[in-house]
Amino acid sequence: MYNKALEVNSLTVAYHDNPVLWDINVSVPEGVLMGIVGPNGAGKSTFIKSVLGLIKPVAGSTKIYGKPYKEIRKKVAYVPQRGSVDWDFPTTVLDVVTMGLYGDLGWIKRPGKKEKETALYALDKLGMEQYKNRQISMLSGGQQQRTFLARALVQKADLYLMDEPFQGVDAFTEKIIVNLLKELKREGKTIVAVHHDLETVSEYFDWVMMLNTRCIAFGPCEDIFVGENIKKTYCNQPVYSLVTKNNFKNSYVSEERV
């Protein structure tokens, strides 16, 4: 059986008459681990947000397992970019992870024992159980990212949309996340993750979408992720930015704060 986890048809998105995504057509088969790469401002985050209906497109449609997002939201988990929230917010790790279950609970009903157990289980999987009562600003970048991933895990989704899960994490966290992605794939889940490190694309993902306002290329890494396409995707970028991108990763390794 060849099911489509995500189908995007002629998607065009603009911010105030400024097109950031232009006529995107992709269809992601169920069970693939897909990376989205592209330079800064290429529209990677915008693509994910459009799939979730967070941004209204100018044209085009997106379907998840053949249905519009609203009808199938319980099967989708979203990991926003780490910098998109205020980490000084007065809340704890466990609390943030429990938020992943708020959709299932529905309005007014409060999380209870069952929800807490689910959250603790997910935290344990990400090696975060000992930090469960810590205020979230007291975490390192990697620990914050693992908290976000644990929050997505509790949603027990089929499609995971992640915005830069590897951004600013330490080597230990990176390993945990890679293993988690592989495990999810083994369970038949589909993962779409924005990725910024070109060196590890083929190692971490089996499919890739190369984005720069337009979809430059899309498909299995071994066919698609080649010099020609990479050049095309990053064409309006000076060469040095490619170099610094790779150096970034190393500078993040020592980020562990606590």
Added chain:
Amino acid sequence: MNNAQMEILILAILTSLTCTLCGTFLVLRKMAMMSDAISHSILAGIAVAYLYTKNIHSPLLIIGATITGLLTVALVEVLKNTNLVSEDSAIGLIFTALFSIGIIIISKYAHNVHLDTDAVLLGEIAFAPFRRLNIGNIDFGPKAFYIIGSILILNILFISLFYKELKISTFDPALAFALGITPGIVHYGLMGVVSITAIGAFDTVGSILVVALMTVPPLTAYLLTNKLKHMILVSGILGILTGVIGYHVASLLDVSISGSMASVAGLIFAIAFIVKVIGVKPLNF
């Protein structure tokens, strides 16, 4: 302390406690300026409703104020979305426009009632004990008790019922939306409660203190706590303290009660700030 003084003190406490509750979420949403906007622009709603009813104590005034509060929020959003002005300029434009409409109506058509500009800015908590709820021959105490009391209950109900929705849509609105907890509904619900609170508090302490009470105690609590529940609790306690100390300082020095409360709130913040700075320093060494 005589009866009237006791009533003023209780009113001061109820008012500041009520303001800190919805204020906590305003502060966390970085919308402190919005309390300023709402507490001023509701004057237009009050004035229009007064023109219609000719009765300064009509419940229609509360409805008018709430609608204007929500209108302020919506207009600010519309203006911001045109991308022509930033959010804070939008707030500045909208609320000064509505506030001046309110002032014009009041000074033109309502100059003989007590809705004067002094009362608008500073409130009239000291006169609250004179307006009493009498049913038959029985005196049920100042009317303001019942107004602020109901608004306090509204705040408590709103926050306890929608605690989880408020929390997630404040911390991560994108996730809230993705999960089907429409942050827009929560947002306008909160703005409605803020508007109703602003008019209730406005009547007793005036628009300036509404802003101070909605933002300063929650900001102080934000410095001192790590959990949302604790922040709400601490900011409520600080609100009560502000009422008690503010009232006593005012009667001691014979100055305006609302002015004194605002100063006390600021002072408590300053102390908390210093404690925080000193308290945190050793950890960095």
